[in-house]
Amino acid sequence: MLRLTVNGRDHDLDVDPDTPLLYVLRDDLALNGARYGCGLGQCGACTVAVEGRPVLSCVTPVSVLAGRSILTLEGLGTPEQPGTIQRAFVAEQAAQCGYCIPGMIVRAHALLVQNPDPSDAEIRRSLNLNLCRCGTHLRILAAVHRAARETRGAASEDDRS
Amino acid sequence: MSEPIAPTRRTFLTGTGSLIVAFSLRPALAQQEALDGQPPPPAPHLPGSLKRSPWLDSWIRVDADGSVTVRTGKAELGQGIRTAVLQVAAEELRLEPARVRVVTADTEETANEGYTAGSHSMQDSATAIRHAAAQVRTLLADLAAARLGTEAAVLTVADGVVRALDGRQVTWGELVAGDVLHVEAQPASSFVPTDERRVIGTSLPRLDIPAKVTGASAYVQDLRPPGMVHARVVRPPSPGARLRALDAAAVERRPSVIKVVRDGSFLAVVAEKEWAAITAMEALAAHATWTEGAALPEADRIFETLAGLPVEEHVVHDSRAAAGSPARTLEATYRRRYQLHGSIGPSCALALFADETLTVWSHAQGMFPLRAALAEMLRMRPEQVRCVHVEGSGCYGHNAADDAAADAALIARAVPGRPVRLQLMREQEHLTEPCGPAMMTRVRASLDAAGTIVDWDYAVRSNTHLTRPPGAGNLLPAQLLAEPFAPPRPKPLLQPEGGGDRNAIPLYRLPNARVLHQFVPEMPLRVSALRALGAYVNVFSIESFMDELAAAVGQDPVAFRLQHLEDARAQAVIRTAAERAGWSDRQRARNRGHGFAFARYKNLGAYLALAVEVEIARETGRIRLRRAVAAIDAGEAVNPDGIRNQVEGGIIQSTSWTLYEQVTVDRSRITSRDWSTYPILRMQAAPERIEIHILDRPGEPFLGTGEAAQGPTAAALGNAVADAVGVRLREIPLRRDVLREALT
Numbered sequence: 001m002l003r004l005t006v007n008g009r010d011h012d013l014d015v016d017p018d019t020p021l022l023y024v025l026r027d028d029l030a031l032n033g034a035r036y037g038c039g040l041g042q043c044g045a046c047t048v049a050v051e052g053r054p055v056l057s058c059v060t061p062v063s064v065l066a067g068r069s070i071l072t073l074e075g076l077g078t079p080e081q082p083g084t085i086q087r088a089f090v091a092e093q094a095a096q097c098g099y100c101i102p103g104m105i106v107r108a109h110a111l112l113v114q115n116p117d118p119s120d121a122e123i124r125r126s127l128n129l130n131l132c133r134c135g136t137h138l139r140i141l142a143a144v145h146r147a148a149r150e151t152r153g154a155a156s157e158d159d160r161s
Numbered sequence: 162m163s164e165p166i167a168p169t170r171r172t173f174l175t176g177t178g179s180l181i182v183a184f185s186l187r188p189a190l191a192q193q194e195a196l197d198g199q200p201p202p203p204a205p206h207l208p209g210s211l212k213r214s215p216w217l218d219s220w221i222r223v224d225a226d227g228s229v230t231v232r233t234g235k236a237e238l239g240q241g242i243r244t245a246v247l248q249v250a251a252e253e254l255r256l257e258p259a260r261v262r263v264v265t266a267d268t269e270e271t272a273n274e275g276y277t278a279g280s281h282s283m284q285d286s287a288t289a290i291r292h293a294a295a296q297v298r299t300l301l302a303d304l305a306a307a308r309l310g311t312e313a314a315v316l317t318v319a320d321g322v323v324r325a326l327d328g329r330q331v332t333w334g335e336l337v338a339g340d341v342l343h344v345e346a347q348p349a350s351s352f353v354p355t356d357e358r359r360v361i362g363t364s365l366p367r368l369d370i371p372a373k374v375t376g377a378s379a380y381v382q383d384l385r386p387p388g389m390v391h392a393r394v395v396r397p398p399s400p401g402a403r404l405r406a407l408d409a410a411a412v413e414r415r416p417s418v419i420k421v422v423r424d425g426s427f428l429a430v431v432a433e434k435e436w437a438a439i440t441a442m443e444a445l446a447a448h449a450t451w452t453e454g455a456a457l458p459e460a461d462r463i464f465e466t467l468a469g470l471p472v473e474e475h476v477v478h479d480s481r482a483a484a485g486s487p488a489r490t491l492e493a494t495y496r497r498r499y500q501l502h503g504s505i506g507p508s509c510a511l512a513l514f515a516d517e518t519l520t521v522w523s524h525a526q527g528m529f530p531l532r533a534a535l536a537e538m539l540r541m542r543p544e545q546v547r548c549v550h551v552e553g554s555g556c557y558g559h560n561a562a563d564d565a566a567a568d569a570a571l572i573a574r575a576v577p578g579r580p581v582r583l584q585l586m587r588e589q590e591h592l593t594e595p596c597g598p599a600m601m602t603r604v605r606a607s608l609d610a611a612g613t614i615v616d617w618d619y620a621v622r623s624n625t626h627l628t629r630p631p632g633a634g635n636l637l638p639a640q641l642l643a644e645p646f647a648p649p650r651p652k653p654l655l656q657p658e659g660g661g662d663r664n665a666i667p668l669y670r671l672p673n674a675r676v677l678h679q680f681v682p683e684m685p686l687r688v689s690a691l692r693a694l695g696a697y698v699n700v701f702s703i704e705s706f707m708d709e710l711a712a713a714v715g716q717d718p719v720a721f722r723l724q725h726l727e728d729a730r731a732q733a734v735i736r737t738a739a740e741r742a743g744w745s746d747r748q749r750a751r752n753r754g755h756g757f758a759f760a761r762y763k764n765l766g767a768y769l770a771l772a773v774e775v776e777i778a779r780e781t782g783r784i785r786l787r788r789a790v791a792a793i794d795a796g797e798a799v800n801p802d803g804i805r806n807q808v809e810g811g812i813i814q815s816t817s818w819t820l821y822e823q824v825t826v827d828r829s830r831i832t833s834r835d836w837s838t839y840p841i842l843r844m845q846a847a848p849e850r851i852e853i854h855i856l857d858r859p860g861e862p863f864l865g866t867g868e869a870a871q872g873p874t875a876a877a878l879g880n881a882v883a884d885a886v887g888v889r890l891r892e893i894p895l896r897r898d899v900l901r902e903a904l905t
Contacts, residue, residue, distance in 0.1 A: 019436040027391075027435050032383045033376030037505050038587040039439075042836040045505055073376040082375055089374045093366060093802055096810050097239030097555030098373030099506045105374060127844040131836060133505045134239055134555045135813030137847035139806070 002066050006031070007075030017063035021055075022046045024062050025072060033073025033102040037131070044130030047103035048072050052114070054107045073102040076109060084154070085109050088147035089140075096134035103130050108144040116152055120145070204345070209288030210234065211346045214272035217300070218342040220293035221250065227321050227334035229254060229261050231290055234274030235282040236266040236526060236550040237369060240867050241803040242282045244367045248799050249287045252353055252360040253294035255318055263368070266528040266550040276527035276629065278558070278690060279658065280766050280865030287799065287863055295350035297342060304336045355859045362857065364802035369552070381524050381551040382509045382584065389511070389580040390419060391435040392572045393442035395428040396589050397641070399830040400687060401454020404428060408448045412441050421445065422575045425643030429572050431581065442586075457826045458685040463599055464496055467622060472679040477656050477665060484672035485609030487616065491713055492605040495702040497893040499596040499686055499824035501839060506554030507590035508561040512569035513580045519546045521570055524553025525562035527629065534563070534630030535570050538639040538646060557814070559629050559689035561585055561594040567636040588834045593637055596824050597691030598624040598684075600661060602702040612714035614725060616673035619703075623661025624684050625651035626694040637687075653680040654694070658763050664696035664872060667703050668761050669725040686824070686831070693871035696762060697815070700872025701879065701893060704758040708880045709889065718757045718880065719744055728761070730794050730856075734770040735759050737792035737854050742772035752777045753787075754885025758876035760869075767795040767869040768856075771812065775881040782901030784882055786816050786848045789874070794856040796864040804866050805853040811870030812851055817842035819875040823894050 004011045006029060015024055020039075025031045025048070037045030039058045046058040049071040077083030082090065085105055095101050104127060111118055111126040118126070123144050132140065204215045214220070214234070222230040231250040237243040243263050251258040264270050266277065274286055298318060305323035306313035308331050317324050321333040353361075372379040397403070404426040412430060413421050417437035422429040430445055432438035458466040511522040519541065525531050528548040536543045548566070556562055569583035600623045607616045632649045633639040639646040654660030662678035691697075711721035719739045726732055739745070739757070747755045754777070759770040771791035775784055789812050795804055821840050825833045833839035875893060883889045888903045890896075 016434075016436060019434075023434075023436045027385075030385060031376060032378055032380075035506060036382065036584065037507075038836060040587060040835055040837075042587075043505060073374075077375055079371045079375045079377045082371065086374045090366065090370055093364075093370060093806060095239070095367070095370050095373050096241075096806060097505075097552070098370065098379065099239075099504075099554035101374055102376060124844045124847070129843075131505055131841060131843065133503055133557070133814065133841065135810030135817075136806070137813055137842075137844055138809060138851055141844070141847075 002062060004062065004065060004070060005068065006070045007072060015062060017061060019062050021048065021057040021060045021062050021065055021070070025057060031072050031074050033106070035099060035102055037100070044103040044107065045100055047106045047130065049106055049110045052110060054110045071106065073106055076105065084150050085112070085143070085147040088150060089143040092139050092143040092146060094136060094139035094143040096136050100130060100132045104132070104140050108147065112144070112148055112151060116155070117148060206348050207346055208292050208348065210272060210274050210285040211289045211292060213274070214289070215345045217293050217297055217344055217346055218340070219272045220290050221254070221297045221342065223297070223333050223337045223342065225334050225337060227332055229256060229321065230264055231261055232264045232271045233286045233290060234266050234272040235286045236277040236528070237552055238277060238526070239552070239555045240282070240807060241367050241800060242277070242286070243369060244365055245283060245799045245803060246287050246290050247368065248360045248363070248365050249291045250294040252358060253291055254298055255353065256321060258360060258365055260321070268528050268532050268548045273529040276530065278526050280762060280867045280869070283799065283863035283865045291352070292346055292350045295352050296346055299351055300342070300344070301333050301336050304341065305331050308336065361797070361799050362801070362859070364800055367803070379552060380506070381511060381522050381553050382506060384511045384522060384551065384582070386580045389582055390431050390433060390576060391438040392429055392431045392569070392581050392583045393438045393586070394568050394583070394589070395442055395446045395449060396593055397426055397454070398451055399454050400457070402426070402451040404449060405452050406450040409445060412445045412448065415441055420576055422572050424571065425641055425645060427571060427638050427641040429568065431572060431576055453829050456828050457830070459828065460826050463498065463685070464601055466685055467599055467601060467681060470681045470683050472622065472681050473653070475653065475662070475678040475680060476675065477659070477662050477678050478674060478676035480671070480674050482672040484615035485611065485613060487607030488610040489713060490605060490607040491706070491709055492603070493706055493709060493891060495602045495698065495705060495891045497600045497698045497701070499599045499688070500691060500818055500822045501591065501596060501824060501833070502557045502560040502594055502691055503839065503841060504554040504556055504560050504590065507585040507587055508565035509553060509582070509584045510566040510569035511580055511582050512566070512573035514573040514577045517545060519570055519573065520549065521546070521566050522549045522551045523562060523566040524551060524556065525566055526556060526559070530629060530631040531563055531566055534633045534636055535567060537633035538567060538636060539570060539574060557692040558597070559595050561590050563630055563635070564593065564637040567638040571638055591834050591839060592831050595628055595687045595689030598626065598661070598688040600695065600698040602698060604702060604706050606706065606710060608710060608714055612716055614669070614671055614710065617667065617671045618675050619665060620677040620679055621662055621665045621695060621699055622679040622681060623695055624681050624688045625653060626660035626688070626690050627654055628687070628689040651682050651684065653678065657765060659695060661695040662699070663694045663763055664699040664760055666764060668728060668731060668764055669722070670727055686826070693762070693868040696760070696868065697818070697871045697875060698893070700758070700760040701875040704760065704873065704876030705879045705889070705891065708883065722759055730768050731759065731761060733856055734768045734792040734794050737856060738770040738772050738790055741792065741852060741854050742790035744772055752779060752885055754881040754883070756877040756879065756881030756884055758873040758880060760873050762869045767793055767864045767866055769793045769808070769869040769873055771870070771873050771877050773874070773877040773881050775878060775885060777882065777885050777900070779886070779904050780901070782897035782899070782904065784820055784878065784895060784897065784900065785846060786878065788848055788850045790852045791870065792854045792856060793866065793869060794858060795866045795869070796858050796861040798855050798857040799863065801855050801857070804855055807866045808853045808870050809851050811868065812874045813842065813847060815871045815874035816848070816878065819878050819893055819895055821894055
């Protein structure tokens with residue numbers, strides 16, 4: 001048995017410890033956010049955050065993640081109550097097929113937690129590993145900028161209140 | 162091992178989110194459709210896809226509870242068609258968009274609209290749906306008038322309720338008893354007047370995006386019916402390789418493995434768990450011995466190979482007229498190497514074989530052709546096979562989606578009663594998807610003393626751009642079977658749309674012009690439709706050469722184009738793009754250049770012009786697109802942001818193709834097997850800014866958008882490189898090593 005903490009919930013799982021996290025998330029926990037793109041750590045579609053840092057779940061054996069806090073796209077909001085960065089992607093209509101978008105969102109979220117006011121160059125550098133094929137790059141960048149603005153705006157409102 | 166579970170035929174709820182795939186036993190709507198994937202007798206006088214499916218209830222369904230469903234035979238590929246057809250229907254039905262449900266391509270639910278391809282969805286499907294919706298509104302108003310004993314002309318309709326002047330009302334739900342909508346469409350409709358439009362022309366947010374950004378079920382990859390098993394295939398290591406020997410015993414003994422499926426050179430493994438399927442696939446591959454296929458063409462000599470193959474020649478344009486005397490003649494050749502679709506998500510399909518029927522959920526572009534191919538492959542009757550489109554990763558043409566559906570079907574037949582999820586691996590997608598064909602063009606033109614083109618001679622040499630189903634022989638797995646299906650002899654797609662010769666006929670005023678399509682039947686590599694087909698290469702060639710001609714006579718490239726164009730809409734997009742880009746005031750800076758290009762896609766679809774600015778790193782030869790400004794006229798604009806999204810994406814994807822991409826081979830195998838060996842454009846290389854200006858044409862036909870930018874972008878990049886550093890690159894990709902060498 002292996003205990004995984006995903007989006008704040010503990011799961012006791014009976015899985016082959018060599019299984020990459022991606023398949024445990026998708027098949028055992030029925031979470032769609034992390035997506036299979038290459039299985040080689042080359043495209044970023046499977047990106048999740050572990051202890052706040054982006055990790056490629058397709059090449060990370062589940063055994064090394066026991067007891068660590070894992071965040072997937074689903075941990076950021078739901079269709080009914082999307083989180084700030086998800087709302088920003090909707091507002092910018094930052095998707096075509098959308099297959100790469102979960103990885104983009106999770107990586108950008110990890111960046112914004114570390115750096116609430118990133119420059120355009122910093123966002124590009126952060127997302128450079130994640131591939132998009134539809135050519136939605138500029139909308140993705142716009143959505144991350146929007147999420148950063150709105151997060152900072154919410155934070156400064158909190159300061160005032 | 163758990164008990165095999167056949168999902169109920171009634172409902173098949175999956176995941177936790179938005180995607181519901183419902184089985185239905187009610188008679189297929191497509192009762193009018195012949196079952197072999199062929200359309201019913203055409204009604205050529207009707208608009209759009211009404212030609213093939215003239216019944217109103219093929220497109221619009223109103224239920225007794227007043228709920229309204231729109232059914233399109235096209236598929237959502239991430240291009241936004243689901244949202245666009247919803248807008249068109251809601252407008253003409255005078256309904257709030259939220260009240261309308263949309264069903265997409267499904268052989269039991271929708272009309273047969275062939276493939277979702279060629280920028281045809283707005284022209285074919287949205288046009289049909291717009292007419293059907295308007296005619297349903299009119300028909301229901303007539304029924305209401307009869308019910309209320311008044312004139313239809315004095316009734317108003319809103320939100321599915323028809324009201325008379327005296328306040329009496331009747332709902333659509335009360336009017337739709339029986340088959341009242343099962344009537345043939347008329348050629349003309351009474352549309353909502355342009356100044357009363359509330360939905361068409363607005364940027365309604367896409368219906369599919371909320372699920373995609375939150376992890377709700379959105380793709381075929383996300384389907385998890387009860388009892389589902391995981392499958393992987395082992396593909397031959399090279400094109401044409403055959404399985405000589407296999408020792409599957411050790412793999413079959415693995416506790417989690419359900420079955421090894423072998424039929425000739427088709428090889429697959431089924432397991433309860435996905436990771437077990439993957440490791441079993443790897444073990445199986447290690448125990449398989451193959452006879453390699455025929456030698457592949459030498460990478461460095463691919464164009465010589467292509468030039469040496471037999472051709473069928475088709476003169477697709479020949480015009481002769483009086484013109485000035487030639488003062489100078491230019492000639493050039495252009496080339497494009499093999500390229501990939503490169504979907505981010507490798508192809509996937511779900512299949513269930515039960516009770517002598519097969520159901521396949523697939524992200525392929527044509528559910529009816531796929532059904533015909535699967536039925537042929539499995540020797541079943543088409544009515545025993547249902548194909549349902551569920552989104553996958555963007556495809557950009559004929560990728561491995563159909564093959565994956567065939568894999569899933571073959572495996573499902575071997576484990577009846579259990580839903581089989583077949584997921585291709587990254588390397589399998591890269592190595593076996595049909596490529597966009599390598600192509601070569603040659604153009605020679607003469608200018609008179611005044612700088613006007615007086616003659617034009619053009620030839621394009623290309624393989625086919627269409628090896629899709631409905632033939633089973635076009636499915637890779639069917640070619641591998643012990644009793645294999647042979648690929649049909651390739652055929653050219655004919656003008657006016659064309660395949661390799663798509664956009665080979667310039668839109669410019671050319672008094673003497675000859676355009677030759679040299680069709681090459683033999684295929685050194687497996688090829689098929691890649692977004693824009695030959696238009697990508699022909700527009701690259703024509704629009705590069707237009708700049709070469711303009712330079713030869715010292716003309717501005719934009720002025721030179723305008724001087725040779727009569728079409729007012731073509732001129733309008735060129736002028737708009739040039740003005741918005743500040744073309745006439747463009748600044749010269751070292752290592753920076755500006756390029757311009759124009760095309761009307763297929764000479765029948767959307768008009769697009771764009772200006773780009775590039776920057777060259779001389780020491781590396783690296784080309785970077787900094788900025789692009791485009792103008793597009795796609796007819797009446799239904800969703801302006803959707804059009805912008807498609808054009809932005811087209812520009813960026815074409816930039817990636819044009820600057821970076823080529824399939825690589827050694828003598829027996831394809832070697833571009835993943836993203837490290839087939840690099841594409843990344844975020845840091847994405848342009849700083851793209852502007853799209855839409856020339857809306859209310860009342861004009863929808864022209865489609867998806868492929869308009871591919872060709873012009875390639876040419877504008879080449880033209881900008883020539884402007885920046887004086888080097889004309891005529892082969893795609895515009896390789897940095899070639900440019901660096903030319904600059905030193």
